[in-house]
Amino acid sequence: MKNKIEDLLKKKENAKLGGGQEKIDSQHSKGKLTARERIELLVDHGSFEEIDIFVKHRATDFGLDKQHFAGDGVITGYAKIDGRPIALFSQDFTVFGGSLSEAHAEKIVKIMDAALKLGIPVIGLNDSGGARIQEGVVSLGGYADIFLRNTLASGVVPQISVVLGPCAGGAVYSPAITDFVFMVKNSSYMFVTGPNVVKTVTHEEVSFEDLGGAETHASKSGVAHFIYDNEVETLLNVRRLMSYLPLNYKDRPLEKNFEIERLKPEEKLNMIIPDNPNKPYDMKEIINLLVDDNDFLEVHSNYAENMIVGFARLGGMAVGIVANQPEVLAGVLDINASVKGARFVRFCDAFNIPLLVLEDVPGFLPGTEQEWGGIIRHGAKLLFAFSEATVPKVTVITRKAYGGAYDVMNSKHIRGDFNFAWPSAEIAVMGPKGAVEIIFKKEISSSSKPEAELEKKLNEYIDKFANPFIAAERGYIDDVIEPSQTKINLINVFQLLKTKVDTNPKKKHGNIPL
Numbered sequence: 161m162k163n164k165i166e167d168l169l170k171k172k173e174n175a176k177l178g179g180g181q182e183k184i185d186s187q188h189s190k191g192k193l194t195a196r197e198r199i200e201l202l203v204d205h206g207s208f209e210e211i212d213i214f215v216k217h218r219a220t221d222f223g224l225d226k227q228h229f230a231g232d233g234v235i236t237g238y239a240k241i242d243g244r245p246i247a248l249f250s251q252d253f254t255v256f257g258g259s260l261s262e263a264h265a266e267k268i269v270k271i272m273d274a275a276l277k278l279g280i281p282v283i284g285l286n287d288s289g290g291a292r293i294q295e296g297v298v299s300l301g302g303y304a305d306i307f308l309r310n311t312l313a314s315g316v317v318p319q320i321s322v323v324l325g326p327c328a329g330g331a332v333y334s335p336a337i338t339d340f341v342f343m344v345k346n347s348s349y350m351f352v353t354g355p356n357v358v359k360t361v362t363h364e365e366v367s368f369e370d371l372g373g374a375e376t377h378a379s380k381s382g383v384a385h386f387i388y389d390n391e392v393e394t395l396l397n398v399r400r401l402m403s404y405l406p407l408n409y410k411d412r413p414l415e416k417n418f419e420i421e422r423l424k425p426e427e428k429l430n431m432i433i434p435d436n437p438n439k440p441y442d443m444k445e446i447i448n449l450l451v452d453d454n455d456f457l458e459v460h461s462n463y464a465e466n467m468i469v470g471f472a473r474l475g476g477m478a479v480g481i482v483a484n485q486p487e488v489l490a491g492v493l494d495i496n497a498s499v500k501g502a503r504f505v506r507f508c509d510a511f512n513i514p515l516l517v518l519e520d521v522p523g524f525l526p527g528t529e530q531e532w533g534g535i536i537r538h539g540a541k542l543l544f545a546f547s548e549a550t551v552p553k554v555t556v557i558t559r560k561a562y563g564g565a566y567d568v569m570n571s572k573h574i575r576g577d578f579n580f581a582w583p584s585a586e587i588a589v590m591g592p593k594g595a596v597e598i599i600f601k602k603e604i605s606s607s608s609k610p611e612a613e614l615e616k617k618l619n620e621y622i623d624k625f626a627n628p629f630i631a632a633e634r635g636y637i638d639d640v641i642e643p644s645q646t647k648i649n650l651i652n653v654f655q656l657l658k659t660k661v662d663t664n665p666k667k668k669h670g671n672i673p674l
């Protein structure tokens with residue numbers, strides 16, 4: 161027995177070297193960690209239960225019959241993050257560049273199938289040259305097997321992709337189907353076709369980084385939700401994200417202890433909204449003052465910055481926050497902001513994360529670029545997402561709620577559970593100037609003093625509509641609240657909403673305007 165155990169340990173030790181020390185050194189020299197070092201950083205110490213360490217590929221062409229590495233370029237298994245279970249895979253670039261063979265794909269599929277049965281999240285650490293070229297179509301089939309699992313698991317368990325190296329060709333579609341994509345600046349990239357193919361087809365010259373690097377995907381395409389300077393920071397923030405998520409669609413996010421008795425009114429909130437309604441302010445200041453420990457995990461922080469989305473805790477309860485940002489484009493809803501918001505709302509709804517909406521929106525962005533780009537279709541996504549969401553939904557209108565955007569941003573009419581407004585709220589079909597110029601066009605143009613007439617009508621309109629009370633008289637606003645008291649109001653109603661049950665009509669699935 162002793163010999164057998166020694167032999168086993170030797171085999172495992174050997175397997176843990178992946179493609180060998182030289183390849184590990186090369187990985188380090190690129191500023192990258194190895195697949196195993198990444199797992200150690202990501203999961204609770206000692207919690208990793210590896211499976212399939214001895215799996216090998218079965219290919220024989222192009223000399224592969226003479227090249228075998230135990231594990232075949234991917235490490236798979238189960239572990240814990242903050243004591244809660246996850247399934248994970250970590251591609252090993254030191255073995256055939258982390259490329260995906262039939263056996264490699266089977267290992268990933270195995271833990272995904274198990275994660276669905278167990279109801280636990282799947283985290284994929286991607287670092288791969290794509291389909292193992294020597295295996296041809298078998299490898300493509302392996303990818304499709306993974307894409308199918310990604311799709312079937314969507315909305316059942318959270319899926320997180322961490323891109324820590326190359327991710328090219330069709331391989332990008334697995335991360336794209338998952339819920340969140342993390343990337344690392346200057347060492348990870350994603351593209352359907354690389355710079356060389358781009359040059360041949362479109363004659364454009366572009367670097368790897370500009371075409372598909374972390375900053376590109378965080379700011380231009382919106383493919384990456386989170387980017388960080390290095391792998392350590394990235395993996396620690398994956399842990400941070402996990403702290404807000406439940407294990408599956410039946411589970412709820414963890415609630416932390418919170419002593420509401422010690423909560424005091426936040427007077428600073430009474431001073432943020434400027435007297436001049438056209439002056440911007442930073443909605444993130446409001447968010448930070450409202451959430452527990454001023455701790456807000458922003459998602460997509462560099463993309464469509466006129467819309468803010470992210471996770472935080474309120475009175476210990478995890479919430480998803482969707483907010484307009486008056487500091488960027490006056491907080492207007494455009495195509496990218498609508499899509500960003502809609503995807504986030506749907507994630508929260510799928511995984512029982514209550515939604516808090518902070519609203520200051522002057523409407524949808526006008527112009528040919530937006531109309532021809534399909535703002536109707538994309539804006540409808542946000543409307544659809546809020547309307548179908550059955551999780552607790554609470555809105556606070558801090559200032560403007562104009563036009564269709566009033567309806568869209570979780571209004572009472574689309575099942576907002578509690579809709580609050582600050583006294584600074586202006587709820588109307590449009591801003592005062594635009595409204596007055598339309599409805600009093602004749603009076604103003606026929607007046608001997610058109611400017612004075614405009615001013616008079618403007619003041620009348622502001623007195624009548626630029627406030628929250630007409631909406632409150634109708635019950636569209638449940639209460640007009642003092643900003644300093646808002647956190648207390650929110651904790652009270654989110655506590656109350658814990659027993660909320662709401663459903664949608666039975667159907668196969670809705671048809672969100674994609």
Ligand code: HXC
Pocket residue numbers: 255256257258259288289290291292293294300303304326328329330331
């Ligand atoms: C087999 C591969 C491989 C692959 C890399 N390697 N990619 N082996 N299949 N796809 C091997 C290399 O031969 C090399 O082996 C080792 O991995 C490291 O690769 P290097 O090229 O030395 O590393 P580096 O210079 O860092 O370049 C990394 C790279 C490059 C940019 C990823 O290797 C590359 O361009 N690979 C091909 C990428 C690609 O076109 N993949 C197919 C995409 S299409 P040795 O033994 O020399 O160390 C696709 C379709 C998916 O994936 C479709 C799904 C539907």
